[in-house]
Amino acid sequence: MVTLYQSKVIDQVRDALNKKRHMASVAVKIKQIDPLTFFEAGAKLFHGQRFYWSDCLREQTFVGLGHAYVIKSENKTSERFREVEYAWKQMVEGAFIQGEGPLMFGGFAFDPMKRSAEHWDNFPSAQFVVPTFLLTKKQDETWLTVNVVHESLEQIEHMIDSLFAQHEEGKWGGSYVVKKEEVARDHWLHAVHHAMRLIQHGVIEKVVLARELVLSFSERLNYAHVLRSLREQQPMSYIFAFENGSPCFIGASPEQLVKKNEDICETACLAGSIRRGHTIKEDEELGRWLLRDEKNRHEHAFVVDMIERAMNEVCAEVIVPSEPVLLKMRHIQHLYTPVRAKVHDDVSIFSLVERLHPTPALGGFPKEKAVQTIREIEPLDRGWYAAPIGWVDAKGNGEFAVAIRSALLHDHEAHLFAGCGIVAHSNPRSEYEETNVKFKPMLLALEGK
Numbered sequence: 535m536v537t538l539y540q541s542k543v544i545d546q547v548r549d550a551l552n553k554k555r556h557m558a559s560v561a562v563k564i565k566q567i568d569p570l571t572f573f574e575a576g577a578k579l580f581h582g583q584r585f586y587w588s589d590c591l592r593e594q595t596f597v598g599l600g601h602a603y604v605i606k607s608e609n610k611t612s613e614r615f616r617e618v619e620y621a622w623k624q625m626v627e628g629a630f631i632q633g634e635g636p637l638m639f640g641g642f643a644f645d646p647m648k649r650s651a652e653h654w655d656n657f658p659s660a661q662f663v664v665p666t667f668l669l670t671k672k673q674d675e676t677w678l679t680v681n682v683v684h685e686s687l688e689q690i691e692h693m694i695d696s697l698f699a700q701h702e703e704g705k706w707g708g709s710y711v712v713k714k715e716e717v718a719r720d721h722w723l724h725a726v727h728h729a730m731r732l733i734q735h736g737v738i739e740k741v742v743l744a745r746e747l748v749l750s751f752s753e754r755l756n757y758a759h760v761l762r763s764l765r766e767q768q769p770m771s772y773i774f775a776f777e778n779g780s781p782c783f784i785g786a787s788p789e790q791l792v793k794k795n796e797d798i799c800e801t802a803c804l805a806g807s808i809r810r811g812h813t814i815k816e817d818e819e820l821g822r823w824l825l826r827d828e829k830n831r832h833e834h835a836f837v838v839d840m841i842e843r844a845m846n847e848v849c850a851e852v853i854v855p856s857e858p859v860l861l862k863m864r865h866i867q868h869l870y871t872p873v874r875a876k877v878h879d880d881v882s883i884f885s886l887v888e889r890l891h892p893t894p895a896l897g898g899f900p901k902e903k904a905v906q907t908i909r910e911i912e913p914l915d916r917g918w919y920a921a922p923i924g925w926v927d928a929k930g931n932g933e934f935a936v937a938i939r940s941a942l943l944h945d946h947e948a949h950l951f952a953g954c955g956i957v958a959h960s961n962p963r964s965e966y967e968e969t970n971v972k973f974k975p976m977l978l979a980l981e982g983k
């Protein structure tokens with residue numbers, strides 16, 4: 535049955551196609567629908583071309599289905615940020631827009647100079663997609679945006695019928711872990727010792743080292759199920775998924791990289807960690823310990839200093855609280871300093887991302903030396919892990935998270951990543967334990983708990 539709003543969408547697409555330039559983008563308010571149901575509804579028709587995003591306050595959720603337009607860069611330098619920006623501007627200028635206009639979603643590789651693992655093949659230096667269908671949930675309103683480049687009106691009509699037909703919510707398939715491999719555990723511990731020597735010799739001051747787990751499952755992984763678990767279990771995190779062909783990069787990150795809304799810009803310093811307590815009393819004690827612990831405060835301070843400096847270069851009225859507070863997630867608590875500023879007129883969100891990535895929370899300090907050290911001694915290919923992931927709209931507003939607490943899923947397999955900031959007073963054993971806590975959100979979600 536074709537509902538009223540479905541025919542309204544079709545009418546608007548028909549009008550838009552008559553005026554179409556490079557792309558036609560029309561938006562219509564529709565009835566409430568769970569964004570995850572919409573994500574699942576696209577499983578057949580748009581397999582390999584779906585994304586999901588919701589911010590840590592659940593203010594906005596986006597689900598994208600289909601690739602109306604793809605912006606990709608294989609550039610290994612920071613030129614890739616500008617390439618994406620330029621392509622996006624061209625795209626928006628050439629579009630016929632009715633409503634909010636198109637939005638693109640995507641991400642960047644952590645370090646395009648170090649790409650070796652086959653499992654990251656579908657995740658280039660940078661890739662953004664403008665979806666054929668975008669579902670936007672903002673407060674109590676749900677909108678459907680249709681972006682058309684090649685499709686005919688009949689094709690769009692057929693897709694809408696299929697997406698809004700009754701769908702049964704997929705049941706958890708009972709998939710369980712059949713194999714769990716810690717990649718290069720000893721190698722990683724050696725790398726930590728090595729990093730500490732570099733720090734003692736004054737070569738660098740901080741470096742973040744990550745390690746990898748590879749899990750095999752009894753059944754093919756269902757990405758919507760994993761998203762559903764993450765959404766339930768990590769209510770204060772950014773939830774994201776970027777499916778590109780059969781693999782899907784997915785996660786629940788507590789860390790904002792940058793948000794830009796007109797001239798207001800927000801970013802966050804997040805570094806320094808301890809697990810949650812088993813009781814309220816223990817939890818509060820651990821929190822108080824973290825706030826006073828010199829090693830963790832030191833780890834955090836690198837991030838605050840770098841972000842403050844970077845923001846002052848392109849913003850006015852940079853507000854940085856003088857003391858961090860605790861940010862408590864389900865398994866872990868962090869030192870957290872939120873930053874707000876007024877960004878100068880000619881500064882785009884892409885240039886903010888370029889300036890900030892990687893902050894010392896994910897790379898280290900000084901930036902170039904830390905990235906070089908990671909390239910040399912970390913025993914893995916980070917791919918899109920620990921890199922910017924997010925969206926940008928037609929006005930140049932948008933938000934990026936740092937893609938941590940994440941995994942690359944493919945068929946029966948999952949690659950999980952977690953890292954920690956190594957500073958002068960690190961203890962390799964406790965850093966190892968810290969990464970174990972950071973694996974937990976993805977591990978639980980993958981086990982359907």
Ligand SMILES: C=C(O[C@@H]1C=C(C(=O)O)C=C[C@H]1O)C(=O)O
Nearest residue numbers: 805806807895938952953954955
């Ligand atoms: C690198 C990760 O997390 C980062 C490192 C932290 C730390 O070392 O204390 C804390 C938060 C994140 O900025 C990760 O989760 O993989």
Ligand SMILES: [Mg+2]
Nearest residue numbers: 806807954955
């Ligand atoms: Mg740490």
